[in-house]
Amino acid sequence: MTQDHKKLYIKTWGCQMNVYDSNRMIDILAPFGYKTTETADDADMVILNTCHIREKATEKVFSDLGRIRAQKQIKKDAGGKMVVAVAGCVAQAEGEYIMDRAPYVDMVFGPQTYHELPEMMAKVLGAYGSERVVNTELTTDDKFDKLPEEAESQGVSAFLSVQEGCDKFCTFCVVPYTRGGEYSRPVQQIIDEAKRMVDGGTREINLLGQNVNAFHGLDTIGATWGLGRLIREMAEIDGLDRIRYTTSHPRDMDEDLIETHGSVEKLMPFLHLPVQSGSDRILKLMNRKHTADHYRDIIAKLRKARPDLALSSDFIVGFPGETEEDHQQTLKLVEDIGYTSCYSFKYSPRPGTPGANMGGLVHEDIKSRRLQELQALLNKQQIEFNEQTIGKTLPILLDRKGRHEGQMHGRSPFMQSVHVEANERLYGKIVDVKIDQALANSVSGQIVTADGTVMKKTAA
Numbered sequence: 391m392t393q394d395h396k397k398l399y400i401k402t403w404g405c406q407m408n409v410y411d412s413n414r415m416i417d418i419l420a421p422f423g424y425k426t427t428e429t430a431d432d433a434d435m436v437i438l439n440t441c442h443i444r445e446k447a448t449e450k451v452f453s454d455l456g457r458i459r460a461q462k463q464i465k466k467d468a469g470g471k472m473v474v475a476v477a478g479c480v481a482q483a484e485g486e487y488i489m490d491r492a493p494y495v496d497m498v499f500g501p502q503t504y505h506e507l508p509e510m511m512a513k514v515l516g517a518y519g520s521e522r523v524v525n526t527e528l529t530t531d532d533k534f535d536k537l538p539e540e541a542e543s544q545g546v547s548a549f550l551s552v553q554e555g556c557d558k559f560c561t562f563c564v565v566p567y568t569r570g571g572e573y574s575r576p577v578q579q580i581i582d583e584a585k586r587m588v589d590g591g592t593r594e595i596n597l598l599g600q601n602v603n604a605f606h607g608l609d610t611i612g613a614t615w616g617l618g619r620l621i622r623e624m625a626e627i628d629g630l631d632r633i634r635y636t637t638s639h640p641r642d643m644d645e646d647l648i649e650t651h652g653s654v655e656k657l658m659p660f661l662h663l664p665v666q667s668g669s670d671r672i673l674k675l676m677n678r679k680h681t682a683d684h685y686r687d688i689i690a691k692l693r694k695a696r697p698d699l700a701l702s703s704d705f706i707v708g709f710p711g712e713t714e715e716d717h718q719q720t721l722k723l724v725e726d727i728g729y730t731s732c733y734s735f736k737y738s739p740r741p742g743t744p745g746a747n748m749g750g751l752v753h754e755d756i757k758s759r760r761l762q763e764l765q766a767l768l769n770k771q772q773i774e775f776n777e778q779t780i781g782k783t784l785p786i787l788l789d790r791k792g793r794h795e796g797q798m799h800g801r802s803p804f805m806q807s808v809h810v811e812a813n814e815r816l817y818g819k820i821v822d823v824k825i826d827q828a829l830a831n832s833v834s835g836q837i838v839t840a841d842g843t844v845m846k847k848t849a850a
């Protein structure tokens with residue numbers, strides 16, 4: 391059997407940062423002859439890029455590893471070798487444990503070490519016998535410097551990692567332990583990457599970071615730039631039409647960034663600003679470093695700068711010590727703010743975080759009921775928002791094929807999913823769409839021409 395390239399299977403869990411990291415790993419391994427494949431069967435290399443945020447994350451990884459172990463054996467019986475790697479945040483948190491429990495895993499490496507993949511591969515595939523590798527260093531100093539330039543087009547809407555790690559230490563969260571301290575990439579590196587993305591066809595860039603609005607990158611003369619200034623500079627790039635950023639912390643929402651929402655048209659009117667709870671008592675226990683009213687003030691300022699701003703948040707219900715009164719305050723905050731789309735979770739302890747040792751655990755049934763109540767309210771707000779857009783004409787960036795023939799998927803400025811009757815040739819274009827239908831998680835509509843007439847499906 392001849393094969394001109396090696397097969398690389400990467401499974402990615404979790405956040406957009408992991409998706410970005412997986413793409414960089416693909417870029418790093420490409421010069422060594424690796425091309426991605428859809429399944430672990432017969433792969434030469436398997437990477438599980440894991441996420442530690444969700445409950446039972448480690449067990450889920452082991453359950454996948456069990457299957458991969460069998461596939462590795464089949465490959466071995468056929469005279470081949472499959473390199474099995476666990477990357478990402480579970481690797482960072484549980485590296486040695488994974489190596490002990492799963493002897494068939496060849497390497498475990500954390501999120502800040504994947505630029506060293508070629509060296510790690512050399513060790514595993516070494517001519518003088520293979521070595522198992524654990525690499526969970528937490529320094530970010532040179533990770534971004536050593537990454538290759540992106541191999542191909544990143545798509546019309548793409549993520550660009552500008553910041554990594556977090557120093558906030560919310561008591562429920564593993565990120566400061568798995569991703570390490572806050573680190574911002576140098577400004578020029580980001581701008582260069584953005585320009586290459588735009589040259590490759592990208593029209594919308596989503597600036598990515600665990601705590602992205604804490605961005606403080608250095609420019610070439612050693613001055614520090616905040617996120618607002620970076621966004622204004624990005625807005626000067628010809629061919630780049632839309633800018634977004636995610637995820638932010640209320641404490642890092644400075645005046646300059648708030649003003650940027652009002653002054654930069656390319657910055658889309660949508661912001662994901664997690665609040666987690668509406669109760670000051672719980673916010674304190676969570677070590678969030680802000681109160682509910684502080685959050686309300688920030689939202690008021692943002693809306694003053696950009697009145698049509700659509701808002702999104704993350705919520706945790708049932709944090710240790712949460713009473714009915716605390717829960718009501720969360721519902722009240724949601725009523726006061728009015729969101730367009732949110733994520734909400736039941737609290738679950740993460741080993742190694744302060745929350746895991748707190749007393750006052752909330753019963754699962756109560757958590758489930760509170761989550762249901764919160765989600766009912768959030769869903770109602772989301773549907774109401776989607777319904778409000780019926781009859782409006784919005785600029786929609788068509789970013790992929792739709793589910794049905796003759797349909798494209800796109801995004802409104804407010805991040806709504808939009809199904810549009812349109813020909814695939816319009817991929818990557820921003821078209822004016824008159825919204826005619828609203829569902830819970832998406833809206834749909836038809837393209838309109840400059841004079842306001844709705845275009846027929848065939849003409850689009």
Ligand code: 5AD
Pocket residue numbers: 443562563564664666704705706735736737738739740
């Ligand atoms: N339990 C429940 N939800 C959590 N999140 C983070 N850690 C936990 C946890 N231990 C949620 C937060 C965060 C989002 C990414 O995941 O709401 O903003």
Ligand code: SF4
Pocket residue numbers: 556557558559560563564565566600601639
């Ligand atoms: Fe985790 Fe976000 Fe808190 Fe940082 S700010 S510790 S990433 S929840």
